[in-house]
Amino acid sequence: xxxxxxxxxxxxxxxxxxxxxxxxxxxxxxxxxxxxxxxxxxxxxxxxxxxxxxxxxxxxxxxxxxxxxxxxxxxxxxxxxxxxxxxxxxxxxxxxxxxxxxxxxxxxxxxxxxxxxxxxxxxxxxxxxxxxxxxxxxxxxxxxxxxxxxxxxxxxxxxxxxxxxxxxxxxxxxxxxxxxxxxxxxxxxxxxxxxxxxxxxxxxxxxxxxxxxxxxxxxxxxxxxxxxxxxxxxxxxxxxxxxxxxxxxxxxxxxxxxxxxxxxxxxxxxxxxxxxxxxxxxxxxxxxxxxxxxxxxxxxxxxxxxxxxxxxxxxxxxxxxxxxxxxxxxxxxxxxxxxxxxxxxxxxxxxxxxxxxxxxxxxxxxxxxxxxxxxxxxxxxxxxxxxxxxxxxxxxxxxxxxxxxxxxxxxxxxxxxxxxxxxxxxxxxxxxxxxxxxxxx
Numbered sequence: 001x002x003x004x005x006x007x008x009x010x011x012x013x014x015x016x017x018x019x020x021x022x023x024x025x026x027x028x029x030x031x032x033x034x035x036x037x038x039x040x041x042x043x044x045x046x047x048x049x050x051x052x053x054x055x056x057x058x059x060x061x062x063x064x065x066x067x068x069x070x071x072x073x074x075x076x077x078x079x080x081x082x083x084x085x086x087x088x089x090x091x092x093x094x095x096x097x098x099x100x101x102x103x104x105x106x107x108x109x110x111x112x113x114x115x116x117x118x119x120x121x122x123x124x125x126x127x128x129x130x131x132x133x134x135x136x137x138x139x140x141x142x143x144x145x146x147x148x149x150x151x152x153x154x155x156x157x158x159x160x161x162x163x164x165x166x167x168x169x170x171x172x173x174x175x176x177x178x179x180x181x182x183x184x185x186x187x188x189x190x191x192x193x194x195x196x197x198x199x200x201x202x203x204x205x206x207x208x209x210x211x212x213x214x215x216x217x218x219x220x221x222x223x224x225x226x227x228x229x230x231x232x233x234x235x236x237x238x239x240x241x242x243x244x245x246x247x248x249x250x251x252x253x254x255x256x257x258x259x260x261x262x263x264x265x266x267x268x269x270x271x272x273x274x275x276x277x278x279x280x281x282x283x284x285x286x287x288x289x290x291x292x293x294x295x296x297x298x299x300x301x302x303x304x305x306x307x308x309x310x311x312x313x314x315x316x317x318x319x320x321x322x323x324x325x326x327x328x329x330x331x332x333x334x335x336x337x338x339x340x341x342x343x344x345x346x347x348x349x350x351x352x353x354x355x356x357x358x359x360x361x362x363x364x365x366x367x368x369x370x371x372x373x374x375x376x377x378x379x380x381x382x383x384x385x386x387x388x389x390x391x392x393x394x395x396x397x398x399x400x401x402x403x404x405x406x407x408x409x410x411x412x413x414x415x416x417x418x419x420x421x422x423x424x425x426x427x428x429x430x431x432x433x434x435x436x437x438x439x440x441x
Contacts (some may be wrong), residue, residue: 025110027137042117062096173208192383194229222250256295382424414439
């Protein structure tokens, strides 16, 4: 008889897919998923370590889950990026932890659980250059109507502020046939929106010596029947005419571009180790909007990078004003040990970083509202998430909104809908980040 396994998954969608694979392996081995941690025999926390805030959240969660060991819980396992980065320290400094399993070892989770149940306490971190076995089982944890497909792990970029290459290793692409098999099963299980993710999907296939493999994969995925296919985290220097042409050809590939540019001043971009300069970014966004007029642009920005002057911050603000992004995430620079930028002498005070973040977010709030106002009077296809009983409104997402990070469309309807249904919604008003409308029955 298997054990009851409780899971907490932190961080990004790529981490969530590792969680789903671990769940698949454990259930295939006869263990049972337990949604209430205080009823679990084993608790696994899959962690993030991208920035200091993510590390703090991970440690707080580990300590919180450790309190269950006074009851039924027999073991606490820490997995993921924090585990890979600080394996021995996690075990030494958090006595409630029984095992630590790194980012390239999660396929050995069944072995880890069995060893913990026997009373062992250890760290298991395989080398980062070791390929993770393919064809592993998976348990979908997202709502039934959308799912993620992680097409590659690792990253070949070496931005000076980022720990991901040292934690996840170089790019390792999954085979097209495996991704197709997985996608077909997801479609048959009712998935309407497939979200293609990687640290940088445009690098898909570079480790296999196959340039343009992302376009080949997208062409194949479009044959399955998904109404929506969404791409995430496209590095600007790798978006080419071939990718835009494939998106033009296949309307089910949503014209949603999540392109992290991080800054718009060439000096700061250079210090960050970024490969695309301001002029090239401007040309890219112009090309996207010319070829795909309905394009939605999302980006992420870092303020308070070492040495960022007031003038350079103002230049970033002006660029945001000019470009009119639909969605922007603004992060304060996090001084991460073992990264080149952490050693730069001109670090900026936290209060200055936070003030710049606040100013830029306030600026973007007005732009987002203005961009949303252009949708008033239009009709959008909305993938329904749920029903708000208090306000008697359905809510869901249009092509312009990705799960958990963007806004919602709230609408009234006399017709009954269910999560995963599509509705055509006439937009009648907008809020700061959300839209209001009524279903066109």
